[in-house]
Amino acid sequence: MSSPSQAHDGFASYYGRPVLKEPAWKRPDVALYLFLGGLSGASSVLAAGADLTDRPHLARVGRIIAGAGVLGSLAALIHDLGRPARFLNMLRVFKPTSPLSMGSWTIASFGPLAGAAAVSEIAGTSRTAGRVAGIGAAALGPVMATYTSVLIADTAIPAWHDAHPELPFMFGGSAMTSAAGAALVTAPLAETGPVVGVALAGAGMEIAAAEVMTRRMGLTAEPYSQGRAGKLMLVAKGLTAAGAAGAALSRRSRIGSALAGAALIAGSAALRFAVFDAGVQSARDPRYTIIPQRERASRRASQATGQLADAPITAAE
Amino acid sequence: MGNRLSGPLPMVAADAGYSDPPERMGFFTDTSVCIGCKACEVACKEWNEVPEDGISLLGLSYDNTGALGASTWRHVAFVEQPRYAPELHDQLAQVPAAADPASSSATDGQTGSEMRWLMSSDVCKHCTHAACLDVCPTGALIRTEDGTVIVQDDVCNGCGYCVPACPYGVIEKREGDGRAFKCTLCYDRTGAGLMPACATACPTESIQYGPLNELRERAEARLGTLQAQGEERAQLYGNRPDDGIGGAGAFFLLLDEPEVYGLPPDPVVTTRDLPKMWGYAAGAAATVLTCMVGSFLRGRK
Numbered sequence: 001m002s003s004p005s006q007a008h009d010g011f012a013s014y015y016g017r018p019v020l021k022e023p024a025w026k027r028p029d030v031a032l033y034l035f036l037g038g039l040s041g042a043s044s045v046l047a048a049g050a051d052l053t054d055r056p057h058l059a060r061v062g063r064i065i066a067g068a069g070v071l072g073s074l075a076a077l078i079h080d081l082g083r084p085a086r087f088l089n090m091l092r093v094f095k096p097t098s099p100l101s102m103g104s105w106t107i108a109s110f111g112p113l114a115g116a117a118a119v120s121e122i123a124g125t126s127r128t129a130g131r132v133a134g135i136g137a138a139a140l141g142p143v144m145a146t147y148t149s150v151l152i153a154d155t156a157i158p159a160w161h162d163a164h165p166e167l168p169f170m171f172g173g174s175a176m177t178s179a180a181g182a183a184l185v186t187a188p189l190a191e192t193g194p195v196v197g198v199a200l201a202g203a204g205m206e207i208a209a210a211e212v213m214t215r216r217m218g219l220t221a222e223p224y225s226q227g228r229a230g231k232l233m234l235v236a237k238g239l240t241a242a243g244a245a246g247a248a249l250s251r252r253s254r255i256g257s258a259l260a261g262a263a264l265i266a267g268s269a270a271l272r273f274a275v276f277d278a279g280v281q282s283a284r285d286p287r288y289t290i291i292p293q294r295e296r297a298s299r300r301a302s303q304a305t306g307q308l309a310d311a312p313i314t315a316a317e
Numbered sequence: 318m319g320n321r322l323s324g325p326l327p328m329v330a331a332d333a334g335y336s337d338p339p340e341r342m343g344f345f346t347d348t349s350v351c352i353g354c355k356a357c358e359v360a361c362k363e364w365n366e367v368p369e370d371g372i373s374l375l376g377l378s379y380d381n382t383g384a385l386g387a388s389t390w391r392h393v394a395f396v397e398q399p400r401y402a403p404e405l406h407d408q409l410a411q412v413p414a415a416a417d418p419a420s421s422s423a424t425d426g427q428t429g430s431e432m433r434w435l436m437s438s439d440v441c442k443h444c445t446h447a448a449c450l451d452v453c454p455t456g457a458l459i460r461t462e463d464g465t466v467i468v469q470d471d472v473c474n475g476c477g478y479c480v481p482a483c484p485y486g487v488i489e490k491r492e493g494d495g496r497a498f499k500c501t502l503c504y505d506r507t508g509a510g511l512m513p514a515c516a517t518a519c520p521t522e523s524i525q526y527g528p529l530n531e532l533r534e535r536a537e538a539r540l541g542t543l544q545a546q547g548e549e550r551a552q553l554y555g556n557r558p559d560d561g562i563g564g565a566g567a568f569f570l571l572l573d574e575p576e577v578y579g580l581p582p583d584p585v586v587t588t589r590d591l592p593k594m595w596g597y598a599a600g601a602a603a604t605v606l607t608c609m610v611g612s613f614l615r616g617r618k
Contacts, residue, residue, distance in 0.1 A: 014394060014579030015377045017384065020486040024477030024497075045606065049613040082475015082495020086455075089474045093456040097322070097588055100478050101454035142602035149601070150594045154452060154587050155481035161587055164594045168601030176605060197612030205604065283481065290576045293583035300583075 011290050019289040020156055022280050026080050027273075033076040034148045034272040037107075038175030039182065039265075040069025041144025044114050046179050046198065048138030051131060055191040058183060060121050063134055065182045067118025070111045070144070077107075099151040110144050113137035145175035152279060158220040158289055159282035160275075166216075169209035170275070174268045176202025177240055181264025184247055184257045192257060196247045199264055203244035206271065207237055220288050223281040224274070232274035239267030323589035325558035326445050333460035341464035342507065344516065344524060344567035345532035346438055347539055348578075349551070351523040353379060353436035357391040360518035364503065365390065368491075384579070385439055387491035390500040391515050394578050396435035435571075437578045438515070438524060441466070441487045441500035442555055443566030446586040449479035449488050449499075457497075464529070465502040465566055473497055484562070484584035502567070529566060536570055548572060554580065561585030 013019075023030075047062025078087045090104035114137040120130025149171040153164035160167070180199035184192055210233070214221040223229050243263030250256025282288040320326045330338035361367065370388035375381050378395035385392045447466045450458040457472035458479060468479075468488075475495035479488045488499040503513035507526075511517070516526040525532060536553050543551040550573045555565030561584050575582050 012574055012576045014396070014577065017377075017579060018486065019576075019579060019581050021386075021480050021483065021489055024480040024490040042605065042609070045609045049609060053613050080477070082477065082490055082497075083473070086472075086474035089455040089457070089472060090476070092472070093454075095454060095456065097451040097591060098454045098478070099591075099594075100452065100476060104454055142605045145605050146598045146602045150591075150598045151478075153594050154591055155478075156448065156484040156584070156587050157481045160481075161590070164590060165597050168594075168598040169604065172601040172605040176608065194612040194615070197615055198609055201608035201612065205608070279481070286576075289581055293581055294574075294576065297583040 011287060011294060013286045013290055016286065018284055018286050020283045022283045023155070023157060025276075027276060029076045029080040031269075031273045031276040033073050033080065034152075034171070034276070035174075035178065035269045036069045036073035036076060037103075037148050038145050038171055038268065038272075039178040040066045040073060040114060041110070041141040041146075042175040042179030042198075042202075043069060043182060044110070044117075044134065044137040044141035044144070046183055046195065047117070048135050048141075049194060050191065051134060053194070055187075055194075058187045058191040058195070059134070061183060061186040062179070063114070063117045063121045063130075065179070065186070066114040066134075066137060066141070070107065070114050074107055074111060099147060099154050103147050103151055106140060106143050106147055110137055110140040113140070142172070146172045152275070155279075156289075157279045157283050158292065159223045159278045162217050162220040162292075163213050166209040166213035167275070170206050170213070170271065173202045173204070173206030173209060174236075174240075174271045177206060177243065177264045178268035180247070181243060181261040181268065184261030184264070186261075189252065189254055189257060193251075196251060199244045199247045199260075203240045203264075206240060210237065210271075219291060220282060223278040223285075223288070227277070227281055229274050229277035229281055232270050232277060236267050236270035236274050239263045239270060241267075243267055320563070322451070322591065323446050323561070323586055324563060326563050327558070329445050329464045329563075330460060330462050335462045338462045338464070340528040340530070341566065342502070342527065343443060343464070343529040343532060343565075344440060344502070344513070344526055345536050345570070346440065346567065347523050347525065347536070347570045348435065348437035349523075349539070349543055349548070349570055349572055350521045351393070351436040351438055352521055353393055353395055353434070354520060355382075355393050356518040356520060357438045357515035357524055358382060358389070358393060360514040361391045361500075362388075364506070364514035365501070367498075385441070385485075385487045385489075385499075387489040387494075387498040390440065390498075392439045394435075394437045394439060396437075396573070396577055397432055398435065398573070398577075400431040400433040435573060435577065437569065437571065438519075439578070439580070440515070440567050441502070442485055442562070442568070443500075443502060444586065445558065445563030445566070446588065447562075448482040448484060448586045448588055449497075451586070451588040451591075452478045452482045454478060461504055463502070463504075463507065465504065467501045467504050468497055468499060470496055470498070482587055484581055484586065500567075532568075536568065539570060543570075543572075550574065561589070 043062045044066035047059050050058035078084050095101035113133045117134035120126045146168045149167035152160045180195045183195045243260045246260030367388050380395045443465045457469045473496040512526045516524040555568035558564040
């Protein structure tokens with residue numbers, strides 16, 4: 001069988017054309033939506049922690065960043081819509097099978113709380129109400145930091161779907177590093193002690209999850225190490241590791257902490273762009289769709305006939 | 318009520334909330350009698366007023382449409398291949414020059430090789446477990462009483478989530494409009510007692526419209542006939558309620574493996590794994606909270 005439509009690197013396809021559509025989501029809109037949502041969610045937790053442990057400056061910057069972050073995330077989401085004027089249709093139904101519906105309701109609950117806490121902080125009024133709103137936002141903060149991973153994993157895109165066990169941990173860790181980074185840039189050294197711990201834990205979580213993911217997934221992890229996604233992934237890991245190390249080593253240096261913070265923020269943003277690009281790359285090349293499915297189908301067929309599968313198993317179910 | 322997210326679901330419209338729905342309707346596309354005339358593509362565009370989406374020569378045999386999309390709801394694939402014959406294939410493999418596709422032709426008397434055409438009119442599968450419908454956050458995508466899946470264009474806000482969710486690459490956002498579009502299985506025509514435009518226009522009855530159970534029986538019989546005639550690779554695609562999408566409302570009889578026609582060989586609805594995904598996310602969210610609380614407790618000392 002050697003017609004042009006048949007053989008492409010050992011698997012059959014239709015003229016090498018993709019099976020799937022590329023994600024219709026725009027770049028940078030959706031990558032920024034992922035990044036800012038994480039930053040905002042983790043910052044709200046940081047702010048509440050600071051509030052409860054009497055670190056007023058850290059609480060202040062955390063609240064303001066959480067409020068600005070959720071606003072930015074929402075703006076990016078709306079800007080990406082084909083019909084932005086119909087944004088409110090997102091709240092037309094409550095639909096657990098749609099992570100974007102759940103995400104919209106999360107933003108609709110978290111946003112006003114984080115916003116109220118930030119406005120109270122900036123205006124200096126309604127302090128008690130602002131504190132309560134801030135604690136309420138923090139309760140939803142970890143959800144804000146992780147739901148976007150389910151949003152992209154719940155697709156047919158091989159590099160996203162197959163990564164569903166680790167993506168929430170990558171995104172959660174990345175949210176922590178970005179919030180810690182923003183706090184290191186903006187808060188005084190006297191109050192950033194716990195922030196360093198958050199940076200280290202977040203960096204460890206993100207890098208470890210990424211490592212587990214690429215080792216476990218096999219073929220569909222390839223896009224994470226190739227092309228623009230591969231480069232961005234290296235940048236993300238490098239900046240995150242350097243930023244976390246820098247934060248730990250420069251606890252007494254304002255400039256050192258700020259530089260480490262900037263590296264953490266940039267590393268977190270790079271991770272979201274890397275993951276976004278890896279998904280697009282995996283949709284574009286039919287091998288990532290066809291080969292794992294063909295192997296799964298062959299395996300099932302040979303199991304049905306009581307024979308051993310001869311195809312190697314590289315795909316996650 | 319199991320199998321909401323995956324697995325067999327015999328009463329798909331009833332499960333969606335219709336009381337006493339009519340029979341589930343669908344398409345059976347028998348590609349063995351497709352002649353590649355593209356009347357289905359034209360009829361679909363005409364009836365549904367689907368806009369022109371580029372007139373170009375793709376260089377893919379006679380396929381200048383390329384793929385299904387926002388403005389292509391039927392797509393005829395053209396595959397040119399040597400006639401499948403295992404014993405002939407083995408002979409060709411031993412003669413490198415003869416195995417070169419450039420030297421093979423329909424009149425190649427030396428090896429007796431013969432080209433064959435595979436033509437297939439692709440369409441939205443109207444899945445039993447439709448990922449596009451599951452992930453749609455606005456409720457724009459709905460199940461109809463006939464068991465088909467349609468987009469309500471007055472509700473869609475163009476979020477684009479359905480596009481990467483579809484395991485077949487069918488639904489797409491339309492440039493310049495912003496909303497997502499796909500085959501409606503001619504919901505307007507069938508509601509008025511007419512057949513879908515493509516099935517009406519098809520001159521060889523390659524596209525058949527009818528009650529899904531009846532179509533499945535007809536397809537099994539046709540497959541048996543073809544297998545008896547020696548079509549070894551003939552197979553039904555999307556007809557099994559126990560497959561990864563719970564069976565398609567629009568299924569096919571193919572003469573080769575699905576991927577040869579640009580179809581995924583073993584598609585699975587992504588939402589099958591959604592409960593697990595939320596579980597992992599809950600674990601990650603708890604870890605984030607624990608780590609952050611821990612950092613403050615340590616910092617207190």
